[in-house]
Amino acid sequence: MSRMISVTGLTKYFRLHLQNGTTIPVLHDVHMEVADGECIALSGPSGAGKSTLMRCLYGNYGICEGSILVHHQGNDISISDALPRTIEEVRRYTLGYVSQFLRVIPRVSTLDIVAQPMMDQGMDDAAAYQRASEFLLRLNLPRRLHNLPPATFSGGEQQRVNLARGFAASYPVLLLDEPTASLDPANRDVVLDMIEEARHSGAAIVGIFHDADVRDRVATRFIPVTPVQDALHDG
Numbered sequence: 313m314s315r316m317i318s319v320t321g322l323t324k325y326f327r328l329h330l331q332n333g334t335t336i337p338v339l340h341d342v343h344m345e346v347a348d349g350e351c352i353a354l355s356g357p358s359g360a361g362k363s364t365l366m367r368c369l370y371g372n373y374g375i376c377e378g379s380i381l382v383h384h385q386g387n388d389i390s391i392s393d394a395l396p397r398t399i400e401e402v403r404r405y406t407l408g409y410v411s412q413f414l415r416v417i418p419r420v421s422t423l424d425i426v427a428q429p430m431m432d433q434g435m436d437d438a439a440a441y442q443r444a445s446e447f448l449l450r451l452n453l454p455r456r457l458h459n460l461p462p463a464t465f466s467g468g469e470q471q472r473v474n475l476a477r478g479f480a481a482s483y484p485v486l487l488l489d490e491p492t493a494s495l496d497p498a499n500r501d502v503v504l505d506m507i508e509e510a511r512h513s514g515a516a517i518v519g520i521f522h523d524a525d526v527r528d529r530v531a532t533r534f535i536p537v538t539p540v541q542d543a544l545h546d547g
């Protein structure tokens with residue numbers, strides 16, 4: 313197994329400049345490693361900082377102390393202080409992120425949204441559209457929807473477009489923020505299969521799964537995220 317994510321001494325607080333600089337401590341001295349072929353479930357109560365940790369891993373949030381290394385094409389990239397163009401490249405080839413919500417771009421069709429990351433990785437257009445279509449159909453989005461922009465789709469349909477986009481591109485590291493939140497049982501099972509398949513083909517997966525059944529089925533390991541006040545008292 314090789315280490316794909318390595319987090320050391322990560323501390324993150326938010327400073328609210330409009331509230332007299334009030335500081336909200338969220339993550340304190342977090343350490344974690346994730347190898348290929350693992351599916352890590354971040355566990356912890358609401359407000360503990362799971363989504364914040366995911367956003368730090370993706371480079372959306374800066375960190376206050378510590379380091380986050382992501383293994384990208386043979387090198388460990390420090391995601392928290394990489395240049396924007398390096399982060400863009402890591403996200404293109406290595407680091408996928410499936411949030412609960414689709415960022416809809418006006419007039420861009422569902423098929424284009426799903427095929428684009430594969431074409432960005434260098435896949436031939438025809439193969440990318442073929443694979444996009446297969447993933448959409450597997451997630452029960454019928455062909456008649458593929459050429460429409462998903463702006464008017466239901467919440468669950470939009471989430472499935474997002475999932476098709478995230479899974480079709482085969483990222484070595486995949487971050488999943490509640491991937492089954494708006495799905496019915498049949499679609500939930502498809503997503504569970506996709507998570508297992510990605511893991512078996514070597515992806516390192518970090519997820520937030522509020523549904524305990526989902527979590528128990530896909531997780532190979534749990535990493536507790538502790539509310540920071542508890543962490544400070546324990547420490």
Ligand SMILES: Nc1ncnc2c1ncn2[C@@H]1O[C@H](COP(=O)(O)OP(=O)(O)OP(=O)(O)O)[C@@H](O)[C@H]1O
Binds near residue numbers: 357360362
């Ligand atoms: N951008 C932000 N600015 C200020 N505070 C924030 C910000 N993002 C998150 N927080 C705070 O950080 C804490 C952790 O939030 P986070 O969303 O990471 O928790 P969570 O464990 O994912 O919760 P849930 O399970 O309810 O989704 C919360 O107290 C939240 O209010």
